[in-house]
Amino acid sequence: MFAFCTDPGTLDGLAWFACYLTTGKHLAFYGAFGTVLLLLAITAPAALLLGFGGAVAARSRIPPVSWIGKAYIAIVRGVPDIAFFLFFVIALDQGFEWIRHKIRCPDWDQPIRQGSDFIVCAEAKLPLSTAPQWVHETYGFLVAVLTFAIVFGAFAANVLYGAMRAVPRAQVETAEAYGLTRSQTFRRIIVPQMWVYALPGLSNLWMVLIKATPLLFLLGVEDIVYWARDLGGTKTPQFTDYPHGDWRMWYFLALLVFYLAFTKLSETVLDRLMTRLTRGQATLAGEAQRKAGA
Amino acid sequence: MKTLMMTGAALALTASAAFAQDVIRMGTEGAYPPYNYIDDNGELAGFEIELGNELCARAELTCEWVSNDWDSIIPNLVSSNYDTIMAGMSITDERDEVIDFTQNYYPPTESAYVGASEEADFEGGVVAAQTATIQAAHVAEGGAALIEFATPEETVAAVRNGEADAVFADYDFLKPIVDASGGELMFVGDPVPLGGGIGMGLRESDTELKETFDTIIGEMKEDGTLNEMLVKWFGEEITTY
Missing domain, CATH: 3.40.190.10 (Periplasmic binding protein-like II)
Structure with missing residues (x-):
């Protein structure tokens, strides 16, 4: 990085650290913070969308649709995250490849499962084995996002399902008295009012999601915990220009500060959002706001 | 314009890869x-x-x-x-x-025990090894209590912080670590030939x-x-x- 870094063995103090903290490996570590933030930015809305779909399905008056919604919530919430992450990603990837295989290679005569091997034709590989490395990494990242969204979507579905039922019955009755249909009531009365009931549950989920990001490495994405573990590990002079002892404590301390700062920021934003959503609602807090303003 | 260039670059990459x-x-x-x-x-x-x-x-x-x-x-x-x-x-x-x-x-090489002192009890004490390795399987068969870690680095750290009496791993992985430890870590017992x-x-x-x-x-x-x-x-x- 800097010109004086050519021979790190001769450096000490600040200059050594300046060089050490700007190695390619450290830059990858800093980049991984971006990966984590990007994952959160995509996963949160995706999980909310899945959750909304799940909640609507679970509420449906058509029994099969309602069963699907309820089964999704029950199964995903009931399976330990780690088991889900380890099993699901490989299964999901194989599922995609199997579908592509059926479409692209209808003449294939060999079995797809040979012993423990899973073999599809080269054109059905996802991504193609000829694809450049960044395509593989992006694909891995998207599978991770999808997995996170499905897991957290199930929890969000349960929160939203409860929130929809928490909207005061009087509101719905009034809507019915005005002659609104069931779907109009849902769109104009229930959905706008449910958020204030959903937010405490959803904010919990957001916090858990932030803390669950280290699971990324299980999915093959090199996240901040992976780099911290590798960078902090004891480095012997034979394999690096910057030998040092076991520094994992310091790296994990940095992660701790990052996560604490991030959750603190989230809390502040969520508090403001709660105040905003409470305005004009038929809840205790909404009533208090109205009186304070009057 | 930037998106256009990115798409162009992506296309060029996929095209060249397809011919490789x-x-x-x-x-x-x-x-x-x-x-x-x-x-x-x-x-x-x-x-x-x-x-x-x-x-x-x-x-x-x-x-x-x-x-x-x-x-x-x-x-x-x-x-x-x-x-x-x-x-x-x-x-x-x-x-x-x-x-x-x-x-x-x-x-085929030898696996070895490394401890923090000459008296480290690698036969009846607690021995660290990486999960799903031949070394972990070997320790599990013997009389020592096995403590498993996901990465090789953690197995050595367990000895340094006293969590384990010894670590059992490939000799050639442990050697540079012992050399660089300045006497803090040392080989104990005889090497064990394992695997093919x-x-x-x-x-x-x-x-x-x-x-x-x-x-x-x-x-x-x-x-x-x-x-x-x-x-x-x-x-x-x-x-x-």
Whole structure:
């Protein structure tokens, strides 16, 4: 990085650290913070969308649709995250490849499962084995996002399902008295009012999601915990220009500060959002706001 | 405009890749120096990376390295997410039932115990080893209590902080660590020969690729290039072919 870094063995103090903290490996570590933030930015809305779909399905008056919604919530919430992450990603990837295989290679005569091997034709590989490395990494990242969204979507579905039922019955009755249909009531009365009931549950989920990001490495994405573990590990002079002892404590301390700062920021934003959503609602807090303003 | 350029670049990349010959994706762990590790630049390096690149060059194949967590390294191979494993993986009967191995490119060697003092009780005390390794299996069979860790680094750290009495791992992985510890760590007891050497793991159905690499490893043993690499990475006292 800097010109004086050519021979790190001769450096000490600040200059050594300046060089050490700007190695390619450290830059990858800093980049991984971006990966984590990007994952959160995509996963949160995706999980909310899945959750909304799940909640609507679970509420449906058509029994099969309602069963699907309820089964999704029950199964995903009931399976330990780690088991889900380890099993699901490989299964999901194989599922995609199997579908592509059926479409692209209808003449294939060999079995797809040979012993423990899973073999599809080269054109059905996802991504193609000829694809450049960044395509593989992006694909891995998207599978991770999808997995996170499905897991957290199930929890969000349960929160939203409860929130929809928490909207005061009087509101719905009034809507019915005005002659609104069931779907109009849902769109104009229930959905706008449910958020204030959903937010405490959803904010919990957001916090858990932030803390669950280290699971990324299980999915093959090199996240901040992976780099911290590798960078902090004891480095012997034979394999690096910057030998040092076991520094994992310091790296994990940095992660701790990052996560604490991030959750603190989230809390502040969520508090403001709660105040905003409470305005004009038929809840205790909404009533208090109205009186304070009057 | 920027998006347009990006799309153009992406198209160019896919087009050139489509004309290139098949790419062999090589899986490794990237956490087991000197076999494989990540260097200061964040790139994979080590004995197996150098050897793998040479094997690919001789076979005239395009190879791409992938790092993968040790725990899921075999499931991802059989699921075709990459095509080979070169990760200091010893050839054992249990693994041979699930995947295939080439002939070994690293001779059967000894595993060793390292403790924080000469009196470290590696026979009846607590011994650290990496999960799903031949060393972990060996400790589990013996009289010592086994404590498993996901990465090699953590097994050594467990001895340093007193959580374990000794760590049991490949001699060649432990040696640079003991050398650099300045007397804090030392070998205890006698080395134990384990496994059938280290080979490249491939899917059982991938016989053609296995033949290719098997032949080239044989050639490299004969012309002495493999020995040179072994000495370069593991020092003069390594067993050569």
